[in-house]
Amino acid sequence: MAEPELQPFWERHDDPVTVAVSDVHVRYRVASTDRSRKATSRPARIANRLLGREPVEIVRALAGISLVARAGESVGLVGLNGSGKSTLLRIIAGLETPMRGEVLASSTPVLLGVNAALLPELSGAQNVHLGCLAMGMSPAEARAALPEIVALADIGRAIHLPMKTYSSGMGARLRFAIAVAADPHILLIDEALATGDAAFRERSEQKMDELRSHAGTVFLVSHAAKTVEEECTRALWLHKGRLVLDGPAFEVAQKYRWWAWNLAKGETDKAAGLLEDAFRSGHDTQVHFPDPLPVKGPPRHARRT
Amino acid sequence: MTVLASEHGRGVVHEVIQPGRLKSVTRRPPLGEYVAQLSARRHFVLADARGRVISGTRGTYLGTLWLILQPLLDGAVYYVIFGLLLGVSRGIDNFVGYLLIGVFLFHYTSRSLNRGAQSLIGGRNLIKAFAFPRAALPLATVAREAIALLPVIGVLLVLVLALPPTEAVTWRWLLLPLVLVLQSGFNLGLALIAARATARIPDLQHVIGFGIRFWLYGSAVFFSYDQFVDHPTLLRVLELNPMFVVLDMARDLLLYATLPDIGSWAVLLGWTVIVLGGGFVFFWRGEESYGGA
Numbered sequence: 105m106a107e108p109e110l111q112p113f114w115e116r117h118d119d120p121v122t123v124a125v126s127d128v129h130v131r132y133r134v135a136s137t138d139r140s141r142k143a144t145s146r147p148a149r150i151a152n153r154l155l156g157r158e159p160v161e162i163v164r165a166l167a168g169i170s171l172v173a174r175a176g177e178s179v180g181l182v183g184l185n186g187s188g189k190s191t192l193l194r195i196i197a198g199l200e201t202p203m204r205g206e207v208l209a210s211s212t213p214v215l216l217g218v219n220a221a222l223l224p225e226l227s228g229a230q231n232v233h234l235g236c237l238a239m240g241m242s243p244a245e246a247r248a249a250l251p252e253i254v255a256l257a258d259i260g261r262a263i264h265l266p267m268k269t270y271s272s273g274m275g276a277r278l279r280f281a282i283a284v285a286a287d288p289h290i291l292l293i294d295e296a297l298a299t300g301d302a303a304f305r306e307r308s309e310q311k312m313d314e315l316r317s318h319a320g321t322v323f324l325v326s327h328a329a330k331t332v333e334e335e336c337t338r339a340l341w342l343h344k345g346r347l348v349l350d351g352p353a354f355e356v357a358q359k360y361r362w363w364a365w366n367l368a369k370g371e372t373d374k375a376a377g378l379l380e381d382a383f384r385s386g387h388d389t390q391v392h393f394p395d396p397l398p399v400k401g402p403p404r405h406a407r408r409t
Numbered sequence: 410m411t412v413l414a415s416e417h418g419r420g421v422v423h424e425v426i427q428p429g430r431l432k433s434v435t436r437r438p439p440l441g442e443y444v445a446q447l448s449a450r451r452h453f454v455l456a457d458a459r460g461r462v463i464s465g466t467r468g469t470y471l472g473t474l475w476l477i478l479q480p481l482l483d484g485a486v487y488y489v490i491f492g493l494l495l496g497v498s499r500g501i502d503n504f505v506g507y508l509l510i511g512v513f514l515f516h517y518t519s520r521s522l523n524r525g526a527q528s529l530i531g532g533r534n535l536i537k538a539f540a541f542p543r544a545a546l547p548l549a550t551v552a553r554e555a556i557a558l559l560p561v562i563g564v565l566l567v568l569v570l571a572l573p574p575t576e577a578v579t580w581r582w583l584l585l586p587l588v589l590v591l592q593s594g595f596n597l598g599l600a601l602i603a604a605r606a607t608a609r610i611p612d613l614q615h616v617i618g619f620g621i622r623f624w625l626y627g628s629a630v631f632f633s634y635d636q637f638v639d640h641p642t643l644l645r646v647l648e649l650n651p652m653f654v655v656l657d658m659a660r661d662l663l664l665y666a667t668l669p670d671i672g673s674w675a676v677l678l679g680w681t682v683i684v685l686g687g688g689f690v691f692f693w694r695g696e697e698s699y700g701g702a
Contacts, residue, residue: 394428
């Protein structure tokens with residue numbers, strides 16, 4: 105096999121790598137109410153019926169994703185519902201373990217998700233404190249961070265009420281504020297910006313720019329390709345767990361939007377053609393990790409006779 | 410840019426990662442580093458435990474008073490049934506004290522095991538939001554139970570002094586914390602084992618309850634072994650039960666003003682070391698599996 109050579113593909117290839125994802129595969133076993141599938145044997149189906157279990161289906165969420173992100177990049181992920189965007193973020197955050205593949209990161213990535221309600225019984229302020237401690241701050245640091253978080257979230261008196269009483273927008277704002285409080289170098293955002301009003305959007309965009317300027321990397325998942333186009337320097341288009349395109353945000357988002365628009369209009373044939381064209385024009389990434397095993401003696405290719 | 414063709418007819422970009430700077434986020438850290446990470450999150454564990462002590466009784470009129478009332482009522486139920494109706498109190502010095510120590514301390518272990526088993530399932534929100542060593546969750550659960558135990562121990566000491574036959578305070582009471590520390594380590598080990606097991610097989614949540622009930626009746630909580638077991642070898646085996654040892658030692662210290670013999674200390678220490686050490690390693694080895702769904 106030929107020696108792999110470093111391919112400068114991105115204009116920022118000199119910047120240090122912050123996240124490297126190599127050939128990640130994820131499968132879920134999920135309960136399914138689809139009884140028409142004959143994949144299971146008849147006795148198994150009867151047992152399932154008797155025990156009130158739902159038949160299990162294997163869903164392939166990610167099928168071999170590789171990518172490398174660098175400091176100062178903000179990477180948008182676009183794709184339909186169920187294309188694997190959120191799964192990829194959770195994998196990068198280390199919150200889930202892939203069936204196969206490896207993720208390396210230069211520091212602990214912080215994921216900002218939509219669903220995490222933290223401890224619903226506790227007040228917003230208590231959740232802020234707990235969240236800060238969970239990210240590894242000391243109690244003094246957590247107390248010091250509180251005013252800034254409260255100011256960024258800007259949810260008024262509600263900060264003292266139990267989090268279960270929050271509207272989804274309020275909860276999202278508070279979680280965003282908690283996540284950026286740790287000043288993470290790698291921030292992963294899952295559709296959080298969509299829930300805020302205009303003023304909050306502005307503040308959160310500012311905060312994201314600030315993070316990136318500190319040599320951080322931001323990943324942003326959004327259904328709205330427009331958000332990715334405006335906010336990101338680079339975009340990834342995922343489809344059924346595969347990477348269709350990986351390139352400059354504007355280009356990728358434009359192609360994705362044109363495809364999605366055709367799909368929405370019922371132009372299925374045209375959409376399929378567009379998807380195929382996009383896939384052909386894209387590229388695959390192969391990530392070569394340093395050999396983790398300590399090598400005894402000089403590496404073979406360096407040996408001289 | 411030379412691009413090699415892949416099997417899809419797409420270009421392939423090779424990225425070579427320089428060694429050293431990047432760390433894996435998908436693999437669990439080595440055991441030593443895991444312990445270090447866990448100890449760095451000790452404030453989180455304490456804050457989480459404290460939050461749960463309060464939120465556990467929130468919404469009730471009596472609030473945190475239930476932390477004391479619940480074990481007291483438990484003790485009252487067993488007193489009526491075993492002390493008054495079944496009359497197993499014969500031959501036991503200070504049956505009330507004997508029963509209270511049994512119920513209160515067994516309650517601590519049974520709740521640690523029960524809540525520990527559910528700690529990963531109940532902490533799903535935190536697991537999905539933050540990356541921290543997952544052992545923090547069962548640890549916080551046991552810490553919560555330990556915090557809740559403190560007022561209960563206070564009540565226990567007052568009752569032992571106040572209810573007839575009253576006992577006197579001796580210097581041996583000072584050794585009670587040592588027994589409780591060993592019991593806490595044992596509880597943590599149980600919680601860690603149960604947490605990983607139930608995360609893998611959720612059905613175990615229902616089985617653990619039965620196991621605990623069996624254990625309760627087999628640990629001399631409200632009667633003594635001597636009344637029912639004549640066979641000396643069987644008695645010897647029963648007396649290796651860690652919960653029996655904990656209760657027996659606490660009763661010796663508080664009620665009977667005797668120093669537990671060295672054998673009891675050795676048995677309890679052995680159980681704690683094996684269950685805590687084994688439980689911790691067992692939990693750590695499953696670290697990557699706790700994030701899934």
